[in-house]
Amino acid sequence: MQNIVILISGQGSNMAAIVHSAAREQWATRLGARVAAVISNRPDAQGLVFAREQGIATEVLDHKTFATREDFDAALAALIARFDTPERPALVVLAGFMRILTPGFVARHAGRLVNIHPSLLPAFTGLNTHQRALDAGCKVAGATVHLVTEELDHGTILAQAVVPVLPGDTAALLAARVLSQEHLLYPRAVAQLLSNL
């Protein structure tokens, strides 16, 4: 069995989409994997409520209580390691996790650390992707699932989804259109990665 550990900071709708897909598509029997834990760096993350309702183990690791980024990441790595199984280390899925991870953390989880970014990478790394896509006059936008490397939003691209930019779009409208595709894309990409690991 391989455990999936999902890291969130907010509403966790991508996390919920993965949890629903895992149940619906019987990842436990088909892929030998299950969502074992949801970890948030924010105590008030809305997604924690959903995860608890689903009976998934939840943990809060408040980054504000750590003196340095290295200390926080070391504690996070130790927490994640509790979900390694004798057969396999945990797959770590970033889902709206708003923290930059240290090179040490990334190296330790290399190849089993994935993220979803709300742009068509390599365009628009970083924040405010939707407004930046509108300001640039893009005709399409989208989301990218990628392996996490030391450089922010730069790892190997695993999957992408494209949506149109429509006349009259605002950042909020575009974000909602992209997010609805993220919910299809991310579970599919994670399932694919699990079957390749």
Ligand code: GRF
């Ligand atoms: C998503 O758009 C994701 O791509 C970005 O932050 C948003 C998180 O949404 N990194 P949610 O917490 O999964 O609902």
